[in-house]
Amino acid sequence: MSETAGTGLLTPPPLEEGTLRIVALGGLGEIGRNMAVFEIDGKLLVVDCGVLFPEETQPGVDLILPDFSYIEDRLDDVVGVVLTHGHEDHIGAVPYLLRLKNDIPLIGSQLTLALVEAKLQEHRIKPFSLTVTEGQIEQLGPFECEFVAVNHSIPDALAVFIRTAAGTVLHTGDFKMDQLPLDGRITDLRAFARLGEEGVDLFMADSTNADVPGFTTAEREIGPVLQELFGKVDKRIIVASFSSHIHRVQQVLDAAAAHNRFVCFVGRSMVRNMAIAEKLGYLHVPEGILVDLKNVDELPDNKVVLMSTGSQGEPMAALSRMANGDHRIRVGKGDTVILASSLIPGNENAVFRVINGLLRLGADVVHKGNAKIHVSGHAAAGELLYCYNILRPKNAMPVHGETRHLIANGRLAAATGVPEQNIILADDGTVVDLRDGKARIVGEVECGFVYVDGSSVGAITDTDLKDRRILSEEGFISIISVVNRSTGTIVSGPEIHARGFAEGDAVFDEIIPKISAALEEAVRSNSDHTTYQLQQVVRRVVGTWVNRRLRRRPMIVPVVVEA
Numbered sequence: 001m002s003e004t005a006g007t008g009l010l011t012p013p014p015l016e017e018g019t020l021r022i023v024a025l026g027g028l029g030e031i032g033r034n035m036a037v038f039e040i041d042g043k044l045l046v047v048d049c050g051v052l053f054p055e056e057t058q059p060g061v062d063l064i065l066p067d068f069s070y071i072e073d074r075l076d077d078v079v080g081v082v083l084t085h086g087h088e089d090h091i092g093a094v095p096y097l098l099r100l101k102n103d104i105p106l107i108g109s110q111l112t113l114a115l116v117e118a119k120l121q122e123h124r125i126k127p128f129s130l131t132v133t134e135g136q137i138e139q140l141g142p143f144e145c146e147f148v149a150v151n152h153s154i155p156d157a158l159a160v161f162i163r164t165a166a167g168t169v170l171h172t173g174d175f176k177m178d179q180l181p182l183d184g185r186i187t188d189l190r191a192f193a194r195l196g197e198e199g200v201d202l203f204m205a206d207s208t209n210a211d212v213p214g215f216t217t218a219e220r221e222i223g224p225v226l227q228e229l230f231g232k233v234d235k236r237i238i239v240a241s242f243s244s245h246i247h248r249v250q251q252v253l254d255a256a257a258a259h260n261r262f263v264c265f266v267g268r269s270m271v272r273n274m275a276i277a278e279k280l281g282y283l284h285v286p287e288g289i290l291v292d293l294k295n296v297d298e299l300p301d302n303k304v305v306l307m308s309t310g311s312q313g314e315p316m317a318a319l320s321r322m323a324n325g326d327h328r329i330r331v332g333k334g335d336t337v338i339l340a341s342s343l344i345p346g347n348e349n350a351v352f353r354v355i356n357g358l359l360r361l362g363a364d365v366v367h368k369g370n371a372k373i374h375v376s377g378h379a380a381a382g383e384l385l386y387c388y389n390i391l392r393p394k395n396a397m398p399v400h401g402e403t404r405h406l407i408a409n410g411r412l413a414a415a416t417g418v419p420e421q422n423i424i425l426a427d428d429g430t431v432v433d434l435r436d437g438k439a440r441i442v443g444e445v446e447c448g449f450v451y452v453d454g455s456s457v458g459a460i461t462d463t464d465l466k467d468r469r470i471l472s473e474e475g476f477i478s479i480i481s482v483v484n485r486s487t488g489t490i491v492s493g494p495e496i497h498a499r500g501f502a503e504g505d506a507v508f509d510e511i512i513p514k515i516s517a518a519l520e521e522a523v524r525s526n527s528d529h530t531t532y533q534l535q536q537v538v539r540r541v542v543g544t545w546v547n548r549r550l551r552r553r554p555m556i557v558p559v560v561v562e563a
């Protein structure tokens with residue numbers, strides 16, 4: 001397979017006329033923040049603009065965005081942002097991009113744009129949007145985009161076929177090939193076959209389940225499992241799912257109606273998204289079944305279903321707060337919690353922490369590990385093989401997945417006859433040029449993580465996160481000393497304050513004389529030492545001692561004041 005980026009490749013050369021350049025600014029080597037930029041004839045087309053959710057090693061971070069710096073100075077050249085579907089990892093960063101230029105056109109299906117517009121309303125941005133449907137063709141500058149229906153775990157998903165003077169690209173977005181979907185909208189393989197006959201120069205396919213053999217289970221198989229579970233439980237039922245998984249919520253509503261239960265949506269995004277889905281006709285709510293959260297306590301436990309956010313263990317989501325006992329819904333003995341979702345890589349510890357918390361409260365917890373209550377929204381290896389054989393692409397560039405997923409997808413492409421040298425395994429920031437039916441890596445651009453921390457966007461660095469991890473894991477020590485430079489003596493201190501240590505403050509008594517001696521020696525040996533240099537002396541003495549004596553590497557903040 002083609003060499004991957006991240007190996008010291010040079011800055012890419014200027015883009016030649018008649019060449020299509022593709023740069024992924026997220027979604028390669030990770031599950032999330034999907035964003036690809038296409039460029040030809042001085043114009044840019046963006047496909048998807050999503051977020052990545054933080055891991056435990058990124059404390060305090062709310063969201064992680066794609067790095068917009070590659071296009072930040074060229075936003076006037078962006079002809080549009082095509083959004084393949086309404087999941088957060090594909091639309092969540094749109095408000096932050098439109099903060100930079102709010103009139104960039106958004107192109108997507110009815111549901112996708114409705115979900116985006118609701119998010120943008122919170123940011124006080126009114127977008128320029130174009131609603132498209134499957135089979136529709138739109139000319140966006142030098143890009144002719146044809147939209148193809150694909151099946152996913154959210155309705156109204158689209159693949160996009162991009163025609164340019166340099167060649168054609170089929171980007172699947174996220175998809176699977178469920179043959180009996182709840183909404184009857186299957187992945188349009190007839191359109192795929194027609195595009196294959198026309199010629200696909202580059203196939204950019206969803207890789208999330210490329211290492212899973214066979215075919216993804218049909219969504220409708222979840223319904224009977226939910227029906228059976230609902231029939232067994234005689235207290236409250238709490239179902240946690242993604243707030244945009246309309247098909248799963250539909251099956252919960254149907255199961256609740258069949259067992260004469262009321263349903264309450266819990267979590268701001270769940271309430272908002274389901275209201276949008278119902279209004280547009282994507283969610284069919286049985287009459288009288290919904291109840292407001294403030295009225296839930298008035299109902300008998302055996303009449304209640306709570307449809308909640310928090311299936312990934314997000315700290316501020318409703319389910320996590322229930323597990324911690326700080327939500328108005330108090331989970332107790334006999335309640336049943338159903339985690340109707342998969343584990344996104346990186347979220348395992350957070351989800352298990354929530355499960356353990358719920359079990360401690362006495363709840364029964366049903367999850368993918370002990371019941372068939374989730375099916376994936378992504379094509380498994382068998383489905384991808386069908387696509388490769390139908391399309392017969394000249395080049396393949398797996399997208400949307402961790403490295404293991406991308407490699408597995410590349411192997412499927414090779415197995416169906418795509419020449420290995422035409423299979424591009426890329427990282428975020430890899431620059432790929434398509435010309436004369438040949439795709440090749442020509443360099444890479446800077447493409448880091450952009451952290452959202454409260455109202456701060458991009459101000460938090462990896463160094464800041466390292467400091468936060470040290471504070472949370474190793475503790476904090478401050479040392480205040482007052483020195484008289486003219487006499488070379490310590491006037492006051494050293495005074496030590498420590499946080500995050502099991503040992504009492506008395507343990508630091510033995511290091512105080514060593515700090516004093518080191519400071520006095522430093523002042524006497526060189527009266528020109530700056531305050532910063534004296535602080536570094538204190539840092540070295542304390543750091544060495546704490547590491548040897550307490551086996552810790554805390555954050556050390558020395559303060560030296562001249563008398």
